[in-house]
Amino acid sequence: MSEDFTARRAYNAAELVDANVARGLADKVAFIDPERTLTYGALQADTCRFARGLAALGLDQETRSITQ
Amino acid sequence: MPIPLNTLLTPEQYGYILEDSRVEAIVVSPALVKSVAPIISKLTRLRVAIVPGPYPGRLGALETHSFAEVLAQGTPEVFTAETVSDEVAFWLYSSGSTGAPKGVKHVHASLIATAKLYGEGVLGIQTNDVVYSAAKLFFAYGLGNAMTFPMAVGATAVLLPDRPTPDGVIDLMRRHRPTIFYGVPTLYAALLAHNDIGPGAGSDRLRRCVSAGEALPEHLGKRWKDVVGVDILDGIGSTEMLHIFLSNRPDDVRYGTTGKPVPGYDARIVGEDGRELPAGEVGELIVRGPSAGEGYWNQRAKSQRTFVGEWTWTGDKYIRDADGYYQCCGRTDDMFKVSGIWVSPFEVEAALVAHEAVLEAAVIARTDADGLLKPKAFVVLKSGHRADERLFDALKEHVKARAGPWKYPRWIDVRGELPKTATGKIQRFKLREEDAAAK
Numbered sequence: 001m002s003e004d005f006t007a008r009r010a011y012n013a014a015e016l017v018d019a020n021v022a023r024g025l026a027d028k029v030a031f032i033d034p035e036r037t038l039t040y041g042a043l044q045a046d047t048c049r050f051a052r053g054l055a056a057l058g059l060d061q062e063t064r065s066i067t068q
Numbered sequence: 069m070p071i072p073l074n075t076l077l078t079p080e081q082y083g084y085i086l087e088d089s090r091v092e093a094i095v096v097s098p099a100l101v102k103s104v105a106p107i108i109s110k111l112t113r114l115r116v117a118i119v120p121g122p123y124p125g126r127l128g129a130l131e132t133h134s135f136a137e138v139l140a141q142g143t144p145e146v147f148t149a150e151t152v153s154d155e156v157a158f159w160l161y162s163s164g165s166t167g168a169p170k171g172v173k174h175v176h177a178s179l180i181a182t183a184k185l186y187g188e189g190v191l192g193i194q195t196n197d198v199v200y201s202a203a204k205l206f207f208a209y210g211l212g213n214a215m216t217f218p219m220a221v222g223a224t225a226v227l228l229p230d231r232p233t234p235d236g237v238i239d240l241m242r243r244h245r246p247t248i249f250y251g252v253p254t255l256y257a258a259l260l261a262h263n264d265i266g267p268g269a270g271s272d273r274l275r276r277c278v279s280a281g282e283a284l285p286e287h288l289g290k291r292w293k294d295v296v297g298v299d300i301l302d303g304i305g306s307t308e309m310l311h312i313f314l315s316n317r318p319d320d321v322r323y324g325t326t327g328k329p330v331p332g333y334d335a336r337i338v339g340e341d342g343r344e345l346p347a348g349e350v351g352e353l354i355v356r357g358p359s360a361g362e363g364y365w366n367q368r369a370k371s372q373r374t375f376v377g378e379w380t381w382t383g384d385k386y387i388r389d390a391d392g393y394y395q396c397c398g399r400t401d402d403m404f405k406v407s408g409i410w411v412s413p414f415e416v417e418a419a420l421v422a423h424e425a426v427l428e429a430a431v432i433a434r435t436d437a438d439g440l441l442k443p444k445a446f447v448v449l450k451s452g453h454r455a456d457e458r459l460f461d462a463l464k465e466h467v468k469a470r471a472g473p474w475k476y477p478r479w480i481d482v483r484g485e486l487p488k489t490a491t492g493k494i495q496r497f498k499l500r501e502e503d504a505a506a507k
Contacts, residue, residue, distance in 0.1 A: 005181035005332075005358035011153035013176045016183075016219040018148065025195070025222040032244065033227040040222065045144035052142030057093070057116055057133070061149050064159075065093035065116075066086060068073040068100055068206070 017044050071159045071171070072206040075100060076490045081169070083107035085161055086114060089171055089365065093117070095135070098124060153177035156362055160208050162307040171365035172307050179216045181358040182311035185332035187217030190301070190315050191276055193248065197223040198273070200240060201250040202232035207490075209280050212311035213250040234262040241270030249274060251300075252281035252492035256288050257427060260295060261450065267297045274298050280305055280312055282493050283396035285418040286324030302326055304396065308380050310359040314394055324418070325393040326386075333357035335394065336379075337386050350397050350410055353386040354379045385412065402496050404433035404441050407474050413496060416443055416477065419470040423463055425453035430486050430494045434479060434503055445477035446486060446499055455482040 017040065020028070026041030038046075059065060071089055073082070075097070082104050086094070093116040096104055101124060108114065108128040117127045120135040151157070157176040161169040187193045201213035205227070214225040226244045230236055232255060241249070249269065251259070256279060259265055268274040277292065277300040284302035292300050303315030304326050314335055316327035329335040336344050337351040345351040356378045363371040374381050385397035397403060397412035404411055413431035420429035427448045434444040447463070449455060460480045467476040487498040 003184065005177055005184070007153070009153050010150065011176055012148045012151045013157050013179050014148050016179065016216065018146065020219065020222040021146075023222070028195075028222055029224045030219065030222075031225050031227055033229065044146060046139060048146055049139045049142035049144050051147075051149075053138035053140070054093070054142075056141045057131070057138070059093050059116065061151075062069060063093065064069045064071060064089055064091045065095065066071050066073055066089070066091045067095040068075055068082075068097065068104075 014047070017047055069156065069158060071161070072211070073161065074206050074490050075204070077103070079103050079106045083110065085169060085171075086111050088169075089159065094130075095119075101127065151176055159365060160206075160211070160307050160310075170367055170370060172361040173363055173365055174310055174359075174361050178310050178359040178361075179212075180220060181332070182212050183216045183220035185357070185359075186303075186305075186312045186315065186330050187212065187220055189332065190303075190312070190317055190330055191217065191248065191278065192318065193217050193221055193223060195222045197221070197247045198226065198244060199223060199248040199250070200226045200228070200244065200246040202237060202255050203250060203252060203281065203492075208307045208310050209250070209305060209312075212305075213278070216311075234258045238262060238264050238270045241268070241274070245271040245273045247271070247273045248276045248278070250278040250280075253279055253284045253288060254428065254488065254492040254494075256284070256292055256300065257421070260288070260291055261427065265295055267295075269296050276301065276318065278303065278312075283326065283414055283418075284323070285421050287418075287422045289321075289323035303330075304353075304382075304384065306380075306382060308361050308374060308382075309355060309357065310361070313355050313357050313359075314353075322393050325389070325395045328392055328394065329355075330357075337388055337394075347388045347390050347392075350385055350387045350403075350412075352400055353382045353384045353394070355382060356380070399496075402432075406433075406441055406443065409474065411443060411475050413443070415471050416445065416467055416475050419467045419475075420445060420447060420463060420477075422470065423466045425449055425459060426463070428486055428494075430496055430499055431477060432496050432500045432503060436478065442478040443475060444479040444481070444503065446481045446483050448483055448485060 020040040021044050029037050030040045030043050031038045090113045095118045098121050117130040117132045123134045126132045153176050156173045159171045199218050201210050203210035205211050218225045277298050279300045279302045289300045299321045301316045303312035305312035313330050313333040314326045334356045336354050339351050360380045383400050385403050387395050398414040402413050416431040417429040420426050427450045430446045431443050433441040436442045464476045487495040
């Protein structure tokens with residue numbers, strides 16, 4: 001295996017969202033549930049909104065939160 | 069730091085995890101508010117609740133917001149927090165097939181490692197795939213299946229909030245026509261027993277099926293291939309390793325085995341002293357790879373026993389054959405000796421479910437009148453079969469012929485259903501407790 005996944009580097013797992021928009025897939029559907037469909041572009045915008053919204057509530061990096 | 073939680077837990081279990089993790093905020097579906105409401109007042113660190121849908125009213129003393137309101141407070145310009153690949157990104161609580169759940173800490177780089185090694189390397193997932201995972205996103209298995217793998221290649225995931233009943237799954241397969249389906253053995257068995265099962269299980273585009281959670285019995289894989297026309301790739305992963313590290317491959321399927329190590333992972337079978345065992349000997353499976361957790365939260369002794377340097381101890385008993393295929397023998401805690409020979413409950417169960425009358429089976433050790441351990445079977449029968457002595461005798465003979473004469477169940481208990489975790493793993497420890505209490 002040529003790729004070393006454990007090499008220490010600047011990296012955020014949010015890349016999983018951003019890389020799709022960067023390669024031109026903003027309009028492609030990422031998720032479908034019974035209520036709606038969400039494109040990669042909308043997912044990126046909403047995750048950024050949500051992150052800023054959490055920060056406004058005093059919930060920053062390192063704060064633990066539960067989703068269920 | 070998000071911690072996705074199983075939506076089927078009891079208020080007591082939520083209380084344990086919320087206290088153990090010391091969460092400050094909770095994002096909770098309206099349907100689950102009633103499960104957490106009774107325990108909120110006992111949690112001193114919990115400060116904020118966020119609920120999708122209309123504003124639900126204040127939850128206890130918590131600062132409560134609707135999801136839409138939190139979104140509206142933010143702006144959509146792209147920004148990413150500066151983090152390092154090695155730092156913890158999220159936790160997953162182990163489902164606790166035995167004992168209290170443990171929080172496994174996972175780092176940022178682990179998700180993409182599972183997608184590259186298993187998602188792309190074994191499954192061959194591509195941008196135009198549409199995936200459906202019956203295992204939900206809060207499980208390590210479901211998280212990789214329906215979030216990491218599709219997102220790593222820009223594919224699409226179909227999500228179903230309901231419990232995946234055979235009717236619901238077949239309906240979804242017809243409607244969304246997924247190309248990749250991920251299930252667990254009990255669901256594959258239930259689907260095969262469904263009247264409408266046929267090619268593609270309802271999807272004319274189905275090209276890959278995956279099974280994990282517990283070992284897939286050989287006959288189930290073969291029947292699925294016959295009826296549905298697509299192989300099931302059986303693999304084993306864990307909450308600690310984040311996803312599958314040992315698996316069959318599309319071009320190399322051997323039913324009744326878990327296949328071989330996923331390239332990028334190393335596996336060994338070791339004795340109690342930690343020394344590697346030769347092929348043909350049963351020992352504990354240990355694994356090394358880039359997606360191992362950083363450790364358990366606030367569980368030093370358990371972390372040291374499980375995350376040993378680069379190697380993670382799985383707690384699963386395995387045997388490797390001469391061709392290098394790994395075969396599951398059950399959890400370390402589930403194995404027992406009969407007449408001095410190790411018996412894997414899985415082996416006896418696989419023999420039982422290969423009988424036409426049996427839908428599901430679980431095997432435990434029970435002490436006989438002489439104080440010796442012997443197998444006891446709990447079975448769920450298929451409809452149309454009667455539980456009588458003739459059937460019991462037939463099942464015993466069936467196991468003797470298939471698994472070995474000393475392995476047949478001395479007692480057979482017919483049940484309407486078996487206790488399972490939310491992932492569909494049979495909870496043998498519950499049957500052991502019940503059995504011990506009944507004596």
